[in-house]
Amino acid sequence: MSVTVRAAAKINLHLGVGAPREDGFHPLDTVYQAIDLYDDLTLSVAGEDSLTVAGPPYVDVDGIPTDASNIAMRALAEVACGDAHAVRISKRVPVAGGMAGGSADGAAALLAHDRLHVLDQSDEVLLAQAARLGSDVPFSLVGGTARGRGRGEVVERIEDLGTWWWVVVPASVGLSTPEVYRHFDRLHPDAPAQPAEPTGLLAALATGEPVRLARTLHNDLEEPAIDLRPELGTLIERGEAEGALRGMVSGSGPTCVFLCAGRDEAMAVAAGLSATYDVVLPAVGPVAGAHVVHPG
Numbered sequence: 410m411s412v413t414v415r416a417a418a419k420i421n422l423h424l425g426v427g428a429p430r431e432d433g434f435h436p437l438d439t440v441y442q443a444i445d446l447y448d449d450l451t452l453s454v455a456g457e458d459s460l461t462v463a464g465p466p467y468v469d470v471d472g473i474p475t476d477a478s479n480i481a482m483r484a485l486a487e488v489a490c491g492d493a494h495a496v497r498i499s500k501r502v503p504v505a506g507g508m509a510g511g512s513a514d515g516a517a518a519l520l521a522h523d524r525l526h527v528l529d530q531s532d533e534v535l536l537a538q539a540a541r542l543g544s545d546v547p548f549s550l551v552g553g554t555a556r557g558r559g560r561g562e563v564v565e566r567i568e569d570l571g572t573w574w575w576v577v578v579p580a581s582v583g584l585s586t587p588e589v590y591r592h593f594d595r596l597h598p599d600a601p602a603q604p605a606e607p608t609g610l611l612a613a614l615a616t617g618e619p620v621r622l623a624r625t626l627h628n629d630l631e632e633p634a635i636d637l638r639p640e641l642g643t644l645i646e647r648g649e650a651e652g653a654l655r656g657m658v659s660g661s662g663p664t665c666v667f668l669c670a671g672r673d674e675a676m677a678v679a680a681g682l683s684a685t686y687d688v689v690l691p692a693v694g695p696v697a698g699a700h701v702v703h704p705g
C-alpha cells in the first residue's frame with residue numbers, strides 16, 4: 410500500500426520584505442502562485458526509514474539530503490507515531506531555486522502520511538504542522554494564488570480566475586535563501602518594519618490581463634539576488650527582449666520567471682531563450698496545492 414502526492418512549485422508575484430523580527434525571520438507580505446511544475450512523493454510503510462530521489466538532469470539530485478534532514482523526513486518525524494516509512498521523490502522543481510521545492514516535498518509528506526494512515530486530519534491541523542516545518546510549506550498545501558503574511562506561513566486564498574503563462578529558467582547552481590535575506594539586510598539596513606503591500610497587484614490579478622499584472626510584479630529579494638548573481642540581470646533583460654511582458658527573480662532566486670501574454674507567446678519566448686539557456690520550461694498557473702494522484 411502506498412500513497413502518491415503531487416505538490417507544485419511556487420512563484421512570488423509580490424514579495425514585500427520588512428526589517429528582521431526579533432526571532433531573525435523577516436515579516437512578509439507576499440502573493441504566491443502555484444505553477445504546473447511538480448514534485449511527486451510516494452510514501453509507504455517500511456521496515457526502516459529510507460528516501461530516494463530521481464529527476465531529470467537539470468535537477469541537482471546530489472544536492473538533496475537523503476537522511477533525516479530531508480524536509481520530507483522532517484515532516485514525517487513531526488507526525489509519525491512509530492512506523493518507519495519509505496519515501497520516493499520524483500523531482501522536477503529546481504533545487505535551492507527559490508521555487509519552494511523542499512517545501513513542496515514537506516507538504517506532500519504531511520498529506521501522504523495523513524492519507525496513508527487514514528487519519529483524516531482537518532486542514533487546520535495540517536496547516537499548523539506545515540507552518541512548523543517552514544515558512545513556504547503552508548502555501549504548498551493550499552496552492553492556487555494566495556496572500557502570505559507573518560513570515561509567509563499565514564496564508565489566505567485569493568480568487569484568481571486568470572490563466573497566467575510563464576517561462577521558467579532555472580540556474581545550474583542554487584542560492585541559499587538565508588544568504589539572500591542576509592544580503593537584503595546589508596543593502597537595506599533601514600528597511601521599514603512593515604513590508605510593502607500588494608495593493609496594485611491584487612487589482613491587476615482581478616482583471617485577468619497579463620499586461621496589467623506584468624506592471625505590478627514586485628520582489629524585494631530581486632536586488633540582493635542579482636547583486637549576488639549579476640548574470641540574472643542579463644537573463645531578465647534577454648527574456649524581455651525575446652517578448653516576455655516582464656521577467657523577475659523567483660523568490661530568493663536564482664530561478665528567473667517570465668510572464669507572457671499567453672500560451673503561444675510563452676512558447677516563442679521559451680524557444681528564443683533555449684538558444685542560450687540549457688533549461689527553459691514553459692509553465693501555467695494557478696494550479697492546485699498538494700493532492701493525491703495515482704502513481705504514473
Ligand SMILES: C[C@](O)(CO)[C@H](O)COP(=O)(O)OP(=O)(O)OC[C@H]1O[C@@H](n2ccc(N)nc2=O)[C@H](O)[C@@H]1O
Nearest residue numbers: 433434435437543544545546560561586587590660661
Ligand atoms: C524566499 C521565500 O521562498 C519567499 O516565499 C521564503 O521566504 C522562504 O521560505 P522557506 O524556504 O520556507 O524558509 P524557512 O525554511 O522558514 O526559513 C529558512 C531561512 O530563511 C530566512 N527567512 C525565511 C522566511 C522569512 N520570512 N524570513 C527569513 O529571514 C531565515 O534565515 C530562515 O532561517
Ligand SMILES: Nc1ncnc2c1ncn2[C@@H]1O[C@H](COP(=O)(O)OP(=O)(O)OP(=O)(O)O)[C@@H](O)[C@H]1O
Nearest residue numbers: 479480504505506507508509510511512514545586
Ligand atoms: N526534499 C528536498 N528537496 C530539495 N532540497 C531539500 C529537500 N530537503 C532538504 N533540502 C535542502 O534544502 C535546501 C533548499 O532547498 P529548496 O529546493 O527547498 O530551496 P528553495 O526552492 O530555494 O526554497 P524556498 O523557495 O522555499 O526558499 C537544499 O539546498 C537542500 O540542501
